[in-house]
Amino acid sequence: MTLAGGNGQGGSAHRAPDCDALVIGAGPAGLTAALYLARYRRRVRVLHDGRSRALGAPMAWNVPGFPEGISGAELVARLTRQAELYGAIIERGRVERLARSAESNLFEAMLADGGRLTVRGLILATGVVTNEAALAEGEHDEAVRTGALRYCPICDGFEHRGRRIAVLGSDLHGAAEAMFLRQYSDDVTLIPKWRVALTSGQHAELAASDVRIEKRQLLRLAHRGGRIEVALAGVAEPLTFDTLYPALGSEPRSELLVGLGLEGDANRCLPADAFAEPLIPGVYGAGDVLAGLDQISTATGHGAAAATRLHNWLREGEGHVMADQR
Ligand SMILES: Cc1cc2nc3c(=O)[nH]c(=O)nc-3n(C[C@H](O)[C@H](O)[C@H](O)COP(=O)(O)OP(=O)(O)OC[C@H]3O[C@@H](n4cnc5c(N)ncnc54)[C@H](O)[C@@H]3O)c2cc1C
Structure with a gap:
């Protein structure tokens, strides 16, 4: 998809942001983050390349609240609908590269189809690839x-x-x-x-x-x-x-960190606390791509926490935070 807001050429320095937050990934982590951000009345967009591991789960019996079990595809469909109800824009598209502009404090996402998106904050919920x-x-x-x-x-x-x-x-x-x-x-x-x-x-x-x-x-x-x-x-x-x-392990999809100056973390799991401690200001992680327990319930918890941290960070920039709470 080509993003309407992108001019496909210019840098981010002189562009207004297309949205407050970009969530990369539409699995349980990214969709929960989008739900929370949308309910915080943030302009949030989700980009995904259709490869959520949850889509491959024929039936999950350990997702809290679903005693009869739920298929991964059904769960993703429900989470998508729930986030969209509050205004999250969820679109298909592969993010190829990320960059940040020191002057504008904005991030730029370059898409495989040539589109670009300029955003204030990022959540990487990019998952892993199973071997x-x-x-x-x-x-x-x-x-x-x-x-x-x-x-x-x-x-x-x-x-x-x-x-x-x-x-x-x-x-x-x-x-x-x-x-x-x-x-x-x-x-x-x-x-x-x-x-x-x-x-x-x-x-x-x-x-x-x-x-x-x-x-x-x-x-x-x-x-x-x-x-x-x-x-x-x-x-x-x-x-x-x-x-x-x-039991052949998995590969984290953390290659996008290279463009953010975090080469050392690329192609490894992100730190286990990246849903709470930003990788760099304004950038959080959530779900399987973090070191730890690769589970749907963990991913949704990370998504909620990362979204809340990002929202609070944005509020700080807007001056809507009590000074003693910072
Ligand atoms: C066969 C199978 C069965 C499972 N059964 C269960 C179960 O019963 N219970 C349970 O709790 N867990 C189960 N899991 C694990 C569960 O699926 C994962 O823990 C969960 O999907 C993690 O969510 P996530 O959002 O972190 O990542 P994912 O759901 O994998 O989503 C990652 C998202 O990132 C996107 N993405 C990545 N890179 C890019 C990029 N550059 N540009 C755009 N989009 C990108 C992908 O397209 C995808 O949308 C199972 C997994 C498998 C494979």
């Missing part, structure tokens, strides 16, 4: 839909209790996830993606908790009949599991 397991074309998303492939034991370990579970991961992260899942099942196997990178002490810890470690080389993963088949070198028949949890 996915490799399944044959078309099988991955279907396996997520059937529940055979899951990415978040905190989210749905409960729903898979008593099942035959595999964890895909070669290192301490995978081992820790396998241990975590022992709370839900007596039948947990750690399958290294490559070679096992665990110490003998870590092997012993897993053995003591009855977590099996598969030593044969992984050849292939497949989704068959709502279960996951794991083909291993030297084994005629694949092993079959009710559920596979890949």
Whole structure:
């Protein structure tokens, strides 16, 4: 989309801001931030490139207030509607670069389609990208839909209790996830993606908790009949599991920090308290892109807090704050 307010050329120094706040990301964090900012009567715009991880959650059972569960897509739709009710403008568009102008104290967002937006404050709610397991074309998303492939034991370990579970991961992260899942099942196997990178002490810890470690080389993963088949070198028949949890980590989408002079923080998780402590004055973070618990309820909490901090910072600039409260 091309933003109506952008002239596509000039710098921000001589431009009036297009809005008070730009929220980048329309997942639970960004949409909650937009809701709060709109209700603080801020002119708020949300830009997103359609890649909220919540959209991939077929059903979430641990979102407070939804005892029957809610799909991630339905939650995003509801949050979008709620923020729009109060005037938030939510549009599709990828932000390619951010910059700040020292003279004007404004920020500028450059979009992939050439549009520009000049704003007073920013909330980065850009999430992370999950490192996915490799399944044959078309099988991955279907396996997520059937529940055979899951990415978040905190989210749905409960729903898979008593099942035959595999964890895909070669290192301490995978081992820790396998241990975590022992709370839900007596039948947990750690399958290294490559070679096992665990110490003998870590092997012993897993053995003591009855977590099996598969030593044969992984050849292939497949989704068959709502279960996951794991083909291993030297084994005629694949092993079959009710559920596979890949523990391959994720990549934070924090590359936009480069344009704000925060190169050191780019491509890493933002500090865990970035929803409260600005990265630089007027710039906050929220949701999965922060270090910490990647969950919908955490993301919405961050969004509310970041929006409130940003609103108060804007009020300070406007002189509407008691001096002793600053
Ligand atoms: C399969 C699956 C199941 C899950 N199940 C659950 C569950 O049951 N319960 C639970 O609590 N959590 C669950 N989660 C985790 C949950 O989805 C995330 O914690 C949540 O979505 C985080 O919200 P967020 O707003 O921080 O990030 P996201 O929802 O990932 O949103 C990030 C947003 O940033 C946008 N964006 C990023 N960079 C740019 C850019 N440069 N320009 C424009 N837009 C950009 C994206 O398009 C997106 O809109 C699950 C995750 C997955 C993958």
